[in-house]
Amino acid sequence: MPTQQDVLDSLGAAADAARQAYMTALIANPGADLSGLYALEMRALRLWTEAEAKALRPDQAVAQAQADLDAQTQATRDALRTLKDVAAWMQTLTSLVGAATQAAGFFA
Amino acid sequence: MLVKLSPFIAGIAALFLSACASQTLNTGASLAKAGQAAAVQMEDSVTLSDSTLSTFEDALAFNDAFNNATGNGDSKTVLKNLRTIQGGLRQYGNFLDHLASSYASLGDLAGYDAGGTFKNDIESLQTAGQSFASAVGSSFSIPNTASDPIKTVGAVIISDEQAKDVKERSKAIEGNLKAVIAILSDNRVKAKLVPVGAEVTGQIAQAALVLQTSNIYALSSITDEFGSQFGLKSKPDAEDIISRNSRIQAALNAVVARRLNEQINAMSDAYDNGLKALQALIPLHENLQKGEPLDLTTIKSYLDQLQTMMKSAQPPKGK
Numbered sequence: 001m002p003t004q005q006d007v008l009d010s011l012g013a014a015a016d017a018a019r020q021a022y023m024t025a026l027i028a029n030p031g032a033d034l035s036g037l038y039a040l041e042m043r044a045l046r047l048w049t050e051a052e053a054k055a056l057r058p059d060q061a062v063a064q065a066q067a068d069l070d071a072q073t074q075a076t077r078d079a080l081r082t083l084k085d086v087a088a089w090m091q092t093l094t095s096l097v098g099a100a101t102q103a104a105g106f107f108a
Numbered sequence: 109m110l111v112k113l114s115p116f117i118a119g120i121a122a123l124f125l126s127a128c129a130s131q132t133l134n135t136g137a138s139l140a141k142a143g144q145a146a147a148v149q150m151e152d153s154v155t156l157s158d159s160t161l162s163t164f165e166d167a168l169a170f171n172d173a174f175n176n177a178t179g180n181g182d183s184k185t186v187l188k189n190l191r192t193i194q195g196g197l198r199q200y201g202n203f204l205d206h207l208a209s210s211y212a213s214l215g216d217l218a219g220y221d222a223g224g225t226f227k228n229d230i231e232s233l234q235t236a237g238q239s240f241a242s243a244v245g246s247s248f249s250i251p252n253t254a255s256d257p258i259k260t261v262g263a264v265i266i267s268d269e270q271a272k273d274v275k276e277r278s279k280a281i282e283g284n285l286k287a288v289i290a291i292l293s294d295n296r297v298k299a300k301l302v303p304v305g306a307e308v309t310g311q312i313a314q315a316a317l318v319l320q321t322s323n324i325y326a327l328s329s330i331t332d333e334f335g336s337q338f339g340l341k342s343k344p345d346a347e348d349i350i351s352r353n354s355r356i357q358a359a360l361n362a363v364v365a366r367r368l369n370e371q372i373n374a375m376s377d378a379y380d381n382g383l384k385a386l387q388a389l390i391p392l393h394e395n396l397q398k399g400e401p402l403d404l405t406t407i408k409s410y411l412d413q414l415q416t417m418m419k420s421a422q423p424p425k426g427k
Contacts, residue, residue: 038175049189056196
């Protein structure tokens with residue numbers, strides 16, 4: 001029993017073969033009327049696009065991967081923000097030490 | 109506590125710690141750049157841009173009209189379905205876009221000069237303090253024995269903290285990267301994604317071939333390619349000669365058809381190559397987390413190949 005994927009593969013192969021047939025005929029017969037071949041090619045292409053459009057319906061695994069990535073990006077941005085906060089904290093501490101050093105100068 | 113460290117000890121400690129942190133931050137920035145490039149290029153290979161879809165629509169209109177099939181129902185349905193397919197592909201494009209964003213944020217984290225910012229802050233503080241003291245007729249000074257260790261050790265502490273963050277973020281992104289690779293390595297996913305580009309490029313190639321067989325394009329560039337390695341060059345009237353010689357014309361048409369087919373097949377190769385580039389990021393994450401230098405040769409090679417493939421496989425943008 002063929003799977004949905006097997007059917008999609010076969011439809012893709014059919015559309016591809018129909019286009020190849022048209023192009024090969026065109027090379028062999030430049031200027032000839034190939035509208036009959038073209039009609040068949042378009043029919044094959046339509047059948048594949050219908051199956052492909054259905055096959056590309058939202059995938060839960062993809063949605064989950066995207067949510068995980070979003071969380072990851074946010075975590076990385078948070079790390080950068082925290083890092084900047086540490087720098088600010090160190091600056092405050094340094095100001096304090098500077099002020100203390102200056103105050104200590106009065107007792108020199 | 110910090111002010112009690114002598115400048116000498118602080119300097120030695122700083123040299124050691126800052127070397128470790130600096131290597132992690134540099135490799136983190138390199139990994140972020142390579143990861144972002146790989147994700148963006150893979151995104152290009154699995155999505156259908158508006159400009160490509162527009163070129164496809166033009167090609168289909170041309171092919172319909174050339175074959176006396178303007179307005180036929182099959183082509184109309186194909187166009188409608190292609191827009192639905194473009195939307196379906198977007199979910200894959202989006203999550204690769206989000207992977208690229210993760211790498212961009214890792215690059216921001218690794219590239220932020222926290223230590224340098226801290227040092228500058230201290231120097232600004234001294235300058236501001238001196239200006240203020242001067243304005244009020246007093247004096248302000250942080251003795252060198254106090255300010256230098258604070259500047260040096262403080263900057264190292266912050267850089268070390270930053271390097272640890274980069275390693276942690278790298279590990280987390282590596283986990284997500286593996287999930288992305290698992291999805292894209294699934295043959296069912298590949299089978300859904302690869303044919304779209306090939307079919308779209310195929311219709312555009314077909315229009316080009318129709319024009320080619322109608323003598324629209326110049327072919328002397330091909331005859332020049334054959335002859336150039338032997339010092340031969342096409343004559344000024346080469347195009348006229350080709351158009352009058354059906355056998356030569358048919359042979360050159362075959363060359364053009366072969367090249368068009370090669371570009372159609374390149375869509376599949378681009379997918380495989382993009383996947384290899386993403387896979388090549390895994391050992392780079394591992395090296396970064398172990399504190400080892402990165403060898404970017406493999407991923408650069410995949411990215412270069414991918415860039416060349418995508419350039420040749422996609423119609424020009426900016427219509």
